[in-house]
Amino acid sequence: MGGKRRRSLWKRIPAQIRTPLGVIAVTVALTWLVVAIFAPYLSPYDPVSQEFAPYLEPNSVNFFGTDDIGRDYFSRVVSGSRISISLSLLLVFMSMIVGSLIGLVAGFFGGWIDEVIMRLTDLFMSFPTVILAMIVAAALGASLFNSVLAALVVSWPVYARLTRSMVLSLRQSNFVSAARLMGHSSGRIMLRDIVPNTISSTLIMASLDIGTATLLLSGLSFLGLGAKPPTPEWGSMISYALHSFDKWWLGLFPGLAIFSVVVAFNIIGDLLRDQLDPEVQRL
Amino acid sequence: MSDAVADIRDVRAGKHHSGQDRESRLGNGAGSLLLSVRDLKVVYPGRPPVVAVDQVSFELFEGEVLGLVGESGSGKSTVAKAVAGLLAPTSGEIIFDGNSMKPLGMAKRPVERTGIQMVFQDPTTSLNPRRRVGSQISDGLEVAAARKPEGGNRLSVEKWLERVGLSASDGNRFPRSFSGGQRQRIATARALATEPSLLIADEPISSLDASTQARVAGIMCKLAAEQNTALLFISHDLSIVRLIADRILVMYHGEIVESGPTQQVWNDPQDGYTKRLLSSIPTPDGLGILPSA
């Protein structure tokens, strides 16, 4: 009974993920999620207190060494996962909500509303992402939350486009016509006939986006537009490591952390991309 | 397959009473005109614009089964959508139940105008894939309750499923687990559960195999007759339409080229195109499918 149940769960995972590469990527991603959730329990020392001698090389007490003011670097990298990953998830979630709502309105109501929204979307997408995010972050002032807002400004248009294209075709579908003939309101049609049919593709798109979000947010912090010391955040840790370039571990470990999160989520996203409709894949 | 044909014949035999009722009511001058389409013209914008339907006029009476036949591209679906209000006519008038029919926009259709329902050509999108079929049928019941609150005892979702030949427990399933024919029957149940006065069936069966076609057409016709719902039945297959329709309209290139009682169109066609349609049916009693002329 239990075995059968496990097998059917396994079968429910998209076939693309059930490959060696997919399994590795999912394992890495899940590990990071677990680390992020349990960071306070997994970090052996306080990530912001100066308990050790500065610049200790990795050793059996300080697995990743210590930094310029004697903080345990392993604890900082582990705690950093919580900030980097939760902010990425927050960013993806917010982009998804904002973008999908905008795309829903554009696709469903069409006409000039659609025109205006789509021109705006094109405008946002025509800027180089990082530069636009930098400008916004600089304008808002450096803080973690502002860096998320700045990243949001550049991340929503993808969801708007995706949702709009799905809504355009759903709107024409026969079950929507049937709902109109039954006298359902536009709101009810959106809620029951349109949105439920866009969710799975949107979620796939979101999983595709987590790696990019991590990179963008740590990039902003690296540039000094996000987290500020002493907050353990990977991007700002790398940026700080530049001051003492000969201390290799200071750049390496947060770098590997960013690298593994970004690559794992990008692989998952790429594998899932095949699940999307052909029309959506082009976006 | 011959069983299915026999089924339809039974239905027709049963329907004759209501047909006579209608004639007698007409004779009495009772107002049983349900739908009147006058000089309908639909032009699809584009370069060049496509005149899909032109000078189409016809009438439909309560409880009547009107067949609309014509080859692919002759404008049948366009007429259906215009009548249902799913597209705005370029010119002409559609009067349903004494009121001029307004095309559907973003505003919701008032409940007293929900007496026109439609079953669509393509079974793959006729049902919402994310909702259980039972709850989609109950949408129909909800409309009936809102439009005719005094309507007495209504059938349950389970009974509707049984009426279209499915089992009561199928209501918990999602559309993807049903075949095309089953989906069209579910869509029919949903439409008829609203107790419409007019059901437009736009080639609901053309994508199905011949015996399933006859079965679905038979069920649809029987159920419509039971609640005195008029049926505008669209098909390119004259041999099936002939089995269920009281009257037949023949469309060609966007215009109606022939109309009349089924027997008259079948036995004594006036128009050259209708004659060609008839001569391309292999045997007079068979369920031959027309080559696209």
Ligand SMILES: Nc1ncnc2c1ncn2[C@@H]1O[C@H](COP(=O)(O)OP(=O)(O)OP(=O)(O)O)[C@@H](O)[C@H]1O
């Ligand atoms: N949305 C549209 N835009 C432009 N032209 C259209 C559109 N829909 C239909 N047409 C054209 O209008 C004409 C009539 O189309 P319609 O769909 O009404 O035919 P039909 O009789 O239902 O055909 P079929 O049996 O293949 O369903 C065709 O020439 C078709 O190409």
Ligand SMILES: [Mg+2]
């Ligand atoms: Mg058609």
